[in-house]
Amino acid sequence: MAKKDALDAYISGAGKLRMRPSARAEMLERLNDPQTAAQYSEETYRAKRRETAWRRFERWGGMAAILLVGFSFGMVAHTAIARQQTVRTDQQYIDAALGEYFSHFEGEYGGIIPHGSAAVSLFQTCRKKQIEVLRELQLYENTGHSIADASCNGLLWTYVRYAALQARIMEEFSVSEPSPQPVLAFDFTYCADEHLLYFLAVNQSDSAVSYSMEAALVSDEETLRAQMQIPDYQRGWLVTYLNGTVTEDETTGAYAVSIPAHGAIQLAAALSTDTDPTETLWYLQLYAPNHTAEAALTASFTLDAEMQVDRAEEQRLLSAASAADATFSNQ
Amino acid sequence: MEQSRVADAFSAHADAVLRAAWHITGDRGIAEDCAQEAFLRLMQQKNAMTDAHILPWLLRTAMNLAKDYVRSAEHARTVPLSDHEHELFAAPMDSAERTALRAMQKIPEKYRVPMQLHFVEGYTIQETARLLGLGMNTTASRIRRGRTLLQKAYEEEAL
Numbered sequence: 126m127a128k129k130d131a132l133d134a135y136i137s138g139a140g141k142l143r144m145r146p147s148a149r150a151e152m153l154e155r156l157n158d159p160q161t162a163a164q165y166s167e168e169t170y171r172a173k174r175r176e177t178a179w180r181r182f183e184r185w186g187g188m189a190a191i192l193l194v195g196f197s198f199g200m201v202a203h204t205a206i207a208r209q210q211t212v213r214t215d216q217q218y219i220d221a222a223l224g225e226y227f228s229h230f231e232g233e234y235g236g237i238i239p240h241g242s243a244a245v246s247l248f249q250t251c252r253k254k255q256i257e258v259l260r261e262l263q264l265y266e267n268t269g270h271s272i273a274d275a276s277c278n279g280l281l282w283t284y285v286r287y288a289a290l291q292a293r294i295m296e297e298f299s300v301s302e303p304s305p306q307p308v309l310a311f312d313f314t315y316c317a318d319e320h321l322l323y324f325l326a327v328n329q330s331d332s333a334v335s336y337s338m339e340a341a342l343v344s345d346e347e348t349l350r351a352q353m354q355i356p357d358y359q360r361g362w363l364v365t366y367l368n369g370t371v372t373e374d375e376t377t378g379a380y381a382v383s384i385p386a387h388g389a390i391q392l393a394a395a396l397s398t399d400t401d402p403t404e405t406l407w408y409l410q411l412y413a414p415n416h417t418a419e420a421a422l423t424a425s426f427t428l429d430a431e432m433q434v435d436r437a438e439e440q441r442l443l444s445a446a447s448a449a450d451a452t453f454s455n456q
Numbered sequence: 457m458e459q460s461r462v463a464d465a466f467s468a469h470a471d472a473v474l475r476a477a478w479h480i481t482g483d484r485g486i487a488e489d490c491a492q493e494a495f496l497r498l499m500q501q502k503n504a505m506t507d508a509h510i511l512p513w514l515l516r517t518a519m520n521l522a523k524d525y526v527r528s529a530e531h532a533r534t535v536p537l538s539d540h541e542h543e544l545f546a547a548p549m550d551s552a553e554r555t556a557l558r559a560m561q562k563i564p565e566k567y568r569v570p571m572q573l574h575f576v577e578g579y580t581i582q583e584t585a586r587l588l589g590l591g592m593n594t595t596a597s598r599i600r601r602g603r604t605l606l607q608k609a610y611e612e613e614a615l
Contacts, residue, residue: 135576142557156466
């Protein structure tokens with residue numbers, strides 16, 4: 126059979142394929158039917174499209190919404206769990222580090238410092254604790270308590286410890302100061318000797334602590350001026366400390382405090398003449414910045430067990446303190 | 457489009473549209489449904505359309521509807537009446553014509569449709585290519601290849 130035969134038969138056969146009369150009549154009837162026409166009018170067409178769009182939304186939008194809600198829930202849960210774990214880990218780290226550090230504090234001035242974010246958190250904890258302590262101290266001061274009270278002593282201890290720990294963190298991780306230190310708006314009217322020792326020790330051992338203290342003290346000059354009074358009961362010898370260095374003589378165990386002429390803050394300590402060294406009180410007073418009369422003072426003292434005091438030096442310092450007081454009073 | 461124009465178009469092109477759909481579905485009833493749907497959609501057309509454009513538009517629409525049907529799940533559940541298909545043709549066919557149509561149903565759609573448009577509906581290769589959205593060379597080669605396949609299938613059917 127030739128190719129042409131198959132093609133011709135196909136063309137001829139396909140040409141006979143026509144719509145059945147019944148289907149044709151049905152269609153013509155629909156085309157002439159007003160109801161059908163209305164059904165396919167513009168409004169109906171749009172309504173159908175809206176319906177189709179809604180069905181699509183029902184099918185795909187609903188599924189997408191479910192997926193989205195599920196995904197969101199998963200993300201929130203995941204974040205919450207991760208956050209909780211992180212916080213818990215950091216908190217545990219901080220607690221452990223604090224405990225460990227304080228247990229070694231009186232030893233080699235060492236302790237475990239956590240790394241990374243935990244160190245930063247610890248740093249912030251220290252800062253927060255210091256602020257809390259300062260507020261409490263201020264509260265005590267405002268309610269007429271003396272810093273020599275047991276509770277105040279404990280608070281001061283806590284402050285020093287946190288300051289030391291914070292300084293250690295700053296030193297090890299180069300943590301910068303995020304905000305100014307709170308102002309020391311309380312008066313170290315009375316201070317147990319060990320507190321002063323610790324202040325000095327801290328200042329000497331870790332310059333960062335010294336700086337943080339100084340930053341706190343100079344941050345509000347008005348507050349400092351308001352407290353620049355030397356009480357009448359000031360006795361003993363005076364140690365001045367100004368923005369600078371505390372050095373220890375390794376042979377004699379004496380500490381020397383050098384005050385530069387352009388310092389900002391002075392810390393004066395007065396030792397009582399009580400016979401019992403364990404009851405010796407130290408007096409700490411904040412002096413005004415740029416108080417040039419005392420600026421050149423250099424004091425030294427010995428921190429041995431018996432708290433031996435060079436009486437001549439004591440007298441000299443007392444004179445200097447009186448002179449400073451007089452100078453200040455005249456201003 | 458106005459009802460009267462759609463009715464005129466139906467009278468003039470219903471069979472051609474039916475054939476185009478039938479070549480894809482292979483089922484007369486489905487092809488009729490597709491053709492009717494194509495005309496109803498023509499009624500929905502808001503764009504102005506010249507008479508010359510109506511038939512190509514109808515053919516494309518009917519073929520797309522037929523393709524959609526073939527792809528749909530409904531198609532899988534339907535059994536075509538292929539054995540009695542010839543009895544439903546409007547005009548009586550001889551055995552050669554029936555054999556040729558059965559043979560045509562055996563060759564792939566991509567050859568079948570261009571051949572139908574070219575040989576039965578009388579479109580040129582260029583017009584067929586434009587209707588199907590194909591290149592001219594592709595269309596020509598499909599028609600040529602389709603003829604060979606038709607011949608082969610026809611001979612097999614005749615046996």
